[in-house]
Amino acid sequence: MAKAAGEALFDPVRSDRTFELVVQRIREKLAAGELRPGDKLPAERELAKQLDVSRNVVREALRVLENAGMLKTRKGAHGGAFIEEGSAAQISAALNDLVILNAVSLDDLFEARVMMLGMVLDHLAKSGKAPDLSALEANVAATAEAVAKGESARRVPLARAFYHEIAALTGNRALEFTIDAQTEMIQTYLRRRVSDMDGDKLLHSRRAFLSHLREGRFEAAKLELSEHLDRVHRRLWNAPPTP
Amino acid sequence: MAKAAGEALFDPVRSDRTFELVVQRIREKLAAGELRPGDKLPAERELAKQLDVSRNVVREALRVLENAGMLKTRKGAHGGAFIEEGSAAQISAALNDLVILNAVSLDDLFEARVMMLGMVLDHLAKSGKAPDLSALEANVAATAEAVAKGESARRVPLARAFYHEIAALTGNRALEFTIDAQTEMIQTYLRRRVSDMDGDKLLHSRRAFLSHLREGRFEAAKLELSEHLDRVHRRLWNAPPTP
DNA sequence: ACGGGCTATTGGTAGGTCCAATAAAGACCG
DNA sequence: CGGTCTTTATTGGACCTACCAATAGCCCGT
Numbered sequence: 298m299a300k301a302a303g304e305a306l307f308d309p310v311r312s313d314r315t316f317e318l319v320v321q322r323i324r325e326k327l328a329a330g331e332l333r334p335g336d337k338l339p340a341e342r343e344l345a346k347q348l349d350v351s352r353n354v355v356r357e358a359l360r361v362l363e364n365a366g367m368l369k370t371r372k373g374a375h376g377g378a379f380i381e382e383g384s385a386a387q388i389s390a391a392l393n394d395l396v397i398l399n400a401v402s403l404d405d406l407f408e409a410r411v412m413m414l415g416m417v418l419d420h421l422a423k424s425g426k427a428p429d430l431s432a433l434e435a436n437v438a439a440t441a442e443a444v445a446k447g448e449s450a451r452r453v454p455l456a457r458a459f460y461h462e463i464a465a466l467t468g469n470r471a472l473e474f475t476i477d478a479q480t481e482m483i484q485t486y487l488r489r490r491v492s493d494m495d496g497d498k499l500l501h502s503r504r505a506f507l508s509h510l511r512e513g514r515f516e517a518a519k520l521e522l523s524e525h526l527d528r529v530h531r532r533l534w535n536a537p538p539t540p
Numbered sequence: 541m542a543k544a545a546g547e548a549l550f551d552p553v554r555s556d557r558t559f560e561l562v563v564q565r566i567r568e569k570l571a572a573g574e575l576r577p578g579d580k581l582p583a584e585r586e587l588a589k590q591l592d593v594s595r596n597v598v599r600e601a602l603r604v605l606e607n608a609g610m611l612k613t614r615k616g617a618h619g620g621a622f623i624e625e626g627s628a629a630q631i632s633a634a635l636n637d638l639v640i641l642n643a644v645s646l647d648d649l650f651e652a653r654v655m656m657l658g659m660v661l662d663h664l665a666k667s668g669k670a671p672d673l674s675a676l677e678a679n680v681a682a683t684a685e686a687v688a689k690g691e692s693a694r695r696v697p698l699a700r701a702f703y704h705e706i707a708a709l710t711g712n713r714a715l716e717f718t719i720d721a722q723t724e725m726i727q728t729y730l731r732r733r734v735s736d737m738d739g740d741k742l743l744h745s746r747r748a749f750l751s752h753l754r755e756g757r758f759e760a761a762k763l764e765l766s767e768h769l770d771r772v773h774r775r776l777w778n779a780p781p782t783p
Numbered sequence: 784a785c786g787g788g789c790t791a792t793t794g795g796t797a798g799g800t801c802c803a804a805t806a807a808a809g810a811c812c813g
Numbered sequence: 814c815g816g817t818c819t820t821t822a823t824t825g826g827a828c829c830t831a832c833c834a835a836t837a838g839c840c841c842g843t
Contacts (some may be wrong), residue, residue, distance in 0.1 A: 328640045339823060351797040357603045364604045364635050373805030374823045383643025386633035394608050397571045400626025401713040409714035416659040470644040471652040583793060594828040616836030617792045
């Protein structure tokens, strides 16, 4: 079949830059399962020799993959480039850049997150099955302990985990990662303020939410959650972002 | 206040690698609005001189920013590194990597997208306002034309735009970008098959969806959309991914 | 007025040097 | 024998110089 109008008849002989070809090669190995998380890539010098490119090219390729969260490098003997597991950090970094470029506002991000968490609850309501709340229960218990002991620093990761566990109730990893990314992103802008919040008020909200879930009152849970997040949102408004 | 137990008393004097410091500097300029989309960074050699680092370090920093979608570089005279606008490409690349790393499945991604599109319609229903459907109308009209003329290649970007416009109905850019990313991601795996689909069946679904929206039947629209996507999903199943 | 080649600028690649970190092996001492 | 210190090989990080390749704009000749 002939090419559609507007498309070039000839593709460039060499469009990609060398380091992009190297990135592609390594991505292929990953996609094919030849490289698995934890594995170590050959040393930079060795890789350069094998691929017959300069070490510089290899380094730029590794930098790209590292930035994409697929690698981490360690210096020293027995150091090297090691394959990482996937994490939400990649998406949250992308979201962060969109905020930096003024392509999306923090308000939109916040609203989107509330909507998606509500969506998770709707999904649970529709599925009919009683969700496994043990992880959330444990999280709230740990939060209660942190509040009681005044360990405000511990509350930040616990808050992140709380929303993570809500997303995890769907069993959909794509949603997990997306919501995690939003949470991570917003927490970086709230950082210190999270732990400033009144611990008792927080716990009250968490427990009300949980009891709604236990009893299958998904709409009430949704309302409790969105009201809590609204309160947090107002705190964000008072504190201009500090990236 | 004293540091919590387990935290180091002194931070390392220099923890970050040089190119990361350069990345940080440029990000700061972007966040501060000193660099705006379309602007050109100094030449690599010049930037290296100003920052007092080697050109190599500058290149690695530019590579990271380029990979994050914030820059594009052009060769030749009056070439250089130019600030880009934000796009969903950054998020879809992250999603793609998560699929490559087997952290999320295509099925999950597909389901998440259906859920989010449904969420958009729920949101519209709740808002009470009649959405502006002109963009969607135009899109379906263009699709009809492409189908009539047999220009199957044109249908792929039109399909992407269709879902984009649905997301845009919320006016929430974070949702737009997230849903765009999912669409882009899934289209890369479906690529050729999209245009194989029966054009008349596609148009019928699109028009039914639109008429539901026009009349405010959001639940019916949601059902029509999810059924259409289910059909597409089944096509995906028959075609193993080719990344 | 127009087409074609020249040239300065700029990114891309190469391949070398040196430095810093680090884990493992070996030397040393109690 | 056991623990500690030192050495050493390996590896990533930074730097440098040189050269190649693309390209926009200028200049020249027709």
